[in-house]
Amino acid sequence: MTAIVEVEDLTKRFGRVTAVDHATFSLEEGGIHGLLGRNGAGKTTLMGLLTGQEFATSGEARIFGEGPVENARALRRVCFIKESQVYPDDFQGKHVLRAAPWFFDNWDQQFAERLVDVFKVPLDRKMKKLSRGQRSAIGVIVGLASRAELTFLDEPYAGLDAVARHRFYDVLLEDYTAHPRTVVLSTHLIDEAADLLQRVVVIDEGRIVIDADADELRGSATTLVGKASAVDSFAAGRTVVDRTTLGGIASVTVAGLSSDDRRAAASAGLEATAVSLQELIVSRTGGTDTDDQERGAA
């Protein structure tokens, strides 16, 4: 296995703001990986550094084993769809799609046309006049139809409704299966995308706080609910991530349960549920599960 993305002690400062803070991680070739974190955590900056759009303050970013800055050979194999992408004045959707095959060698025109139908985007309107969701949809079309070996999708479905988002997951998975490649997806809609992800990198205030396989993460914490006394005796001596009590009922989230532990919990009358990726990340990034999590829409 080879690492397609390598980040080593990477730091990026904008004036006094540290957007990426001594980040280190790597991603294997092949698979859909998640770069997760709250708004402003540094996801876009990190992707900008990996695609040579931004210059590192210190440390190293590598793609295909090489530095991306001004590296035409490496960048030609990359597609980076940024939420804040700027389009030339008066550019319409059709101009964007006409220009895309000039720069993406693996561009699939038929697939692009199909995606235009799937997302129902108007191509004859100025990009500036489109809604956020429609602009996102054009980004998604370019990101998928470019079939770049390494695709970065930064908040690809900002402004898309639940139906459109599920269409996106469907086509992403379908196309990924037919044309395996490496996709790095940044999102704060963690649970929605969780099932797609192989590797999960969580960034918080510029620092990498989680870098693990998604499966490993899913099994890493369990919530147990039951009588307060039973919960307390079970939790004694274990790593408790979270704890709430309501009347005589308590709930704890504990790390790393073995199958023996689970049986013990069951016989003690405790109900066990796996903690979702999102809850786990929220608890690890120290934030409260709040307004910027648009989970209700799912």
Place this chain on the structure above:
Amino acid sequence: MTAIDHTPTIAPAPRRVLNVMRLHVANPFPTLALPWLITAAIFAVNLAIWLMIANAAGGVDNLESDAFQYNGGISWIVFFMTVVAVQAMNLTFRFALGFSVTRRVYYVGTALYFVALSLLYSLGITVLAAIERATDGWGLGAAFFAPWGLSSEPLLLVWFLYLMAMLLFFFLGAAVATVWVRWGAYGLYAFFIGLAFLVVGGAWLVTATDSWGDVGAFFATTPLAQIAAWTLPVTLLCGLLGYVFLRKATPQG
């Protein structure tokens, strides 16, 4: 682990440079139509004024033969090329970067496009100057496309002068645009203050060394083509500066 099932087809660098040029033409209006429209508008206004004067005088024959020979209207289109260059680079840069184009490829493609536009516009204006000549100044003895005595110079010289002037202002525009893309508004203030200092400093130097006479003599005795050719080093310097500025520019500006 699934293997990556496609090997990259290698697009040679020249093709990507060419595609950057195509990117500029994807929406042809600002670079290929607008300058001609502005030229046409300025020309129409001048034509109207000439007709008005000729009418008031009771015919062209009642006017001095060089009455409509001194006109600066066409110079605006030369200056306007700076605006065209800035507009062309401002947003396409960030877009091209988003399409995995390196700054180097983008700049080379854009510079070539500016050269092509300079050729196109200088040729177009020369053709119009030829028509002007053939129609005896649009029937009015007027000179718009080759004013100030240029109407008696060879067309090849007229073309060369326009080409040199267009190149100069395009690459001045490239330098200005890259300052804007890299440093934003404050960069532009600094750039123009610096430019003003250079100009004033140059004038100071000429005055201090009491050489205005020499300067005048240079322009009076040097052939036009040679004067025009002297813009080339400045054009090249602007082009080089543009690349230096752009090399470290980011989409944020």
